[in-house]
Amino acid sequence: MNEKIDMVSLPKKSFWHLSIPIIAFCIFDAIYGIVDLAWVSQINVHASFAVSVSIPFVTLIFSFGDSIGQGANSMMSRFMGVDDYESAYNTLIHGIILTNIIWILIVLCAFFTQGVLYSVDSSNSYVLVWDYLIPIVTFAYVFMFVNFFSETLQAEGNSRIPTVFMIASNVLNIILDPIFIFNLNLGIKGASYATVLSALIPFIVFVSLYLSGKTKIPLSMKYFKFRPYIIVEILKVSLPNFLDDGLWAFSASFINGILIVTMGDIGPVLYSASNKLKTLLSAPIKGYGRALMSVTGHLFGAHEFDELNEMYKYALKVSFMTTVVVMIAFIFLREFAFSFFSITGMKTEIFWIAILGTVILLSIPFSIISSKMLDGFGKSMYSLLFTVIKILLETALIYVLNILLANGSCVLIGITTTEIIFAIVYYVFLRYLFKNFDKKYENKEVVKTFKSEKETESLKETAKIKEGGVEKYKTLKKILLNLALIVMTIGVIYIVLSPISFNNYPIFLTGIASLVVCTISIYLITKLNKPILSLLGFMIATAVLFIFMHSYGNESILWFVIAEILIVLIIILLNLKGD
Secondary structure, eight states, X not given: OOOOOOOSSSHHHHHHHHHHHHHHHHHHHHHHHHHHHHHHHTTOHHHHHHHHHHHHHHHHHXXXXXXXXXXXXXXXXXXXXXXXXXXXXXXXXXXXXXXXXXXXXXXXXXXXXXXXXXXXXXXXXXXHHHHHHHHHHHTHXXXXXXXXXXXXXXXTTOOHHHHHHHHHHHHHHHHHHHIIIIXXXXXXXXXXXXXXXXXXXXXXHHHHHHHTTOSSSOOXXXXXXXXXXXXXXXXXXXXXXXXXXXXXXXXHHHHHHHXXXXXXXXXXXXXXXXXXXXXXXXXXXXXXXXXXXXXXXXXXXXXXXXXXXXXXXXXXXXXXXXXXXXXXXXXXXXXXXXXXXXXXXXXXHHHHHHHHHHHHHHHHHHHHHHHHHHHHHTOHHHHHHHHHHHHHHHHHHHHHHHHHHOSTHHHHHHHHHHHHHHXXXXXXXXXXXXXXXXXHTTTSOSSXXXXXXXXXXXXXXXXXXXXXXXXXXXXXXHHHHHHHXXXXXXXXXXXXXXXXXXXXXXXXXXXXXXXXXXXXXXXXXXXXXXXXXXXXXXXXXXXXXXXXXXXXXXXXXXXXXXXXXXXXXXXXXXXXXXX
């Protein structure tokens, strides 16, 4: 059902139409996070500690799908802003392909997580951390695509359906938590199982919607034409968003380490509870930001720069007023809120969290609204730059204050200071961009379009002028492809020899299966000129073999995997450029 989607003529109406359902989802999602941690805290403090330590890793998994979805959302919105709908449909398929590739890489990386977790905590708490993470990692595919499709549906102006089913998923999770944790006596594993089962609902619904053709943006391979430009533009938004979450995970792990030393196990629990409450209190701002991103993409594509400026001011004003109301309520209900996490006897700490938390929350609208507007422009690399500097400054401040104060207050002071500084930085930078948009894009398109094949043919004719350079490139490409083939052949020999040395039946069968897949991959790359297919096949074979061999203690294959991943990246980049 190919419909024209208009967010340009009435941007404020579109903003509220999108934001209200998203806010509802963000609030319910935050409530779910609080209730989930509250149920886990009823087990014991070790369980609370395990979930608190796991949160950065789980956030990364969720972030993959969410980040690629935001990249696709931004690109689709910009294409629709210039009425290039087929490219918007094509962008959806590119996003799905990217998400699948990232999922394969997650499967590979998940097996290195165990060593990371040992460095976090090697006692009984470590066992609980891994118990909680295993189901989440196993079903990462489900979580990634739930977040991805939620974002792409918003690009077409449909935030109601994702909201309804995501809320239904969270409600089911809240119901299943006590059943799995206590009634079935599964403990912390039960919380993880409940999360997985509840996520299957929106996953099945979203996939069914697209496959049945009931979405405004159709999912059909007839619209697919590989465009490196689309991949690059999606990554320009998704990579900074993912790295933003990744840097937060690094920062959270660093802060947890300091709090363990200064406050004991209760430190990470208090920090995690504060973050959960912060997520709930900032839910309306996140909803405004995500809605603004879609509207921004449409306005930016249509060159409506004055309207963009007005929308920025409007969204900031609404966000700030909402935050003031929310924080007044929180100050009076702070002790009641923290009691959900079984945190008692810490009135002084909770008081200062509420006071400085108010300052933090009042700064957040400037950061969130500005960064989401940059996402809509397709200029997320600026957000990434600010985030990197922000995390470095925050980490340095906390480290120095920890030396000077030697207590947990260093974390709160460091976070508050950096939030204030970067609220100002974001606002000043956005004002600078708005002043220069008319001049920069006066006679220039903000997004490359593919409305007709004539343009494609024109580009091909232009490329022929550089025939000499192309021939040199093809020669280099052939040399590197042959080099990759040699490495792959060595890999096949390694795969054959390694299982035999183990004298283990499952590993031997896995080695044979991997050998078959790798042989097919070599055939594809040499005879059929299908390097991407061959590399995907080789990656899957390597991943499967690595899973089995790693479980039996053969660490030497790690270097083989690293070498293969490097070769894969080289060939993919070559083929992207070659197209």
